[in-house]
Amino acid sequence: MKQAPHQTDRAPYHHGDLRAHLIETVRLLVEEKGADGFSISEAARRAGVSSAAPYKHFDDRNEIVRAVALGGIERMRQQMDDAAQAATGDEMAAITALGMCYAAFARREPGVFRLMFGLTKGHEEDPELQARGDACFDVVKREVRAVMPPGTPEAEIERRGYMLHMFVHGHAFLEIDAKHDLNLTTEQEEAMMSDISHRLMR
Template identity: 75%
Template sequence: MEQSRKNTPRTQYHHGDLRAHLIETVRVLVEEKGADGFSISEAARRAGVSSAAPYKHFSDRAEIVREVALAGIDRMRDRMDQVAQAASGDPLAPVTALGLCYADFARTEPGVFRLIFGLAEGHERDAEMQARGDGCLAIVKREIRTAMPEDTPETEIERRSLMLHMFVHGHAFLEIDGKHELELTAEQEKALMADISRRILRD
C-alpha cells in the first residue's frame, strides 16, 4: 500500500501556455480592481498556480502589467484596422468607424484603456508602448490620408489626425468615467462620429 502511494503521481494544474494565462488573469484583475489594486500573489492564486510561478516568466509585477497594456494596444490596433477595412459607402465611413471602435474599446476594457494611456506609474515613459500606440495612430492617418485630396500636405494629415484623436479620446474617457452629459444611443453616437469626421476632414 505504501509503495502504491509513492508511485501515484500528484495531481497538478497544468497550463499549456502559463505566460499567456497569467497575462489574461492579470487583465481580468485590472478590469476588476485597477492596475494598482492587486498583488502578484493574488494573480497567482486566481490563475491557480503557486506564488512563485509568475516569476518564471516575469521579473516583477510591473513587467506583467506592462505586458497586459501591450497586448491591449495590439487588440485595439487590430480592431481598428478591421473596422476601417470593412467600412464602405461614404468615403468618410472608415474614419467614423475608427472613432466608434476606439470608444467601444474603452467601454469594453476600461481598465486596460486607462493602463494604456499611462495611468500607471512609468508607462508614459515606455518607448515600446509609445511605438505600438503609434501603430494605432498610423491607421488613423492612413484613413484620413485616403479621405483627403491627394495633394494634402503630410503636416495637414498630422493635424487633422490629432484633432480627431483629441475628440474621440475625450469622448471615450467621459464615457468610462460616467461624466458624459449626453446619454447617446448607438445610432446617435454613430451620427455624432460621422458629423465630427465631416467637420474635421471637410473643413
C-alpha cells in the same frame, strides 16, 4: 458597465502558455480592481499557480502590468484596422468606424484602456510601447490620408489625425467615467462621429 467576473477560488492551471495565462488573469484583475488594486500573489492564486510562477516569465509586477497594456494596445489596433477595412458608406465611413471602435473598446475594457494611457509617461524610453502606440495612430493617419486631397503634406495629415484623436479620446473617457448623461444610442453615437469626421476633414 459590464465587469469582469469575480473569482474567489483557486483555478488550477494544468498546461499551455503560462505567460499568456498570467497576462489574461492580470487583465481580468485590472478590469475588476484597477491597475493598482491587486498583488502578484493574488494574480498567481487566481491563475492557479504558485506565487513564484509569475517570476519565471516576468521580473516584477510592473513588467506583467506593462504586458497587459501592450496587449490592450495591440487589440485596439487590430480592432480599429478591422473596423476601418469593413466600413461601408460615404467617404468618411472608415473614419467614423474608427471612432466608434475606439469608444467601444474603452467601454469594453475600461481598466485596460486607463492602464494603456497611464503608462504613457516616459514612453519615449520604451521603444515597444511607443511603436505599438504609433501603429494605432498609423491606422488613423492612413484613413485621413485616403480622404484628403492628393499631395496633402504629412504634417497636415498628422494634424487632422490628432484632432480626431482628441475628440474621440475625450468622448471615450467621458463615457467610461460616466461624466455625461446623453444616453446615446448606437445610432446617435455613430451620427455624432460622422458629423465630427466630416467637420474635421473639410
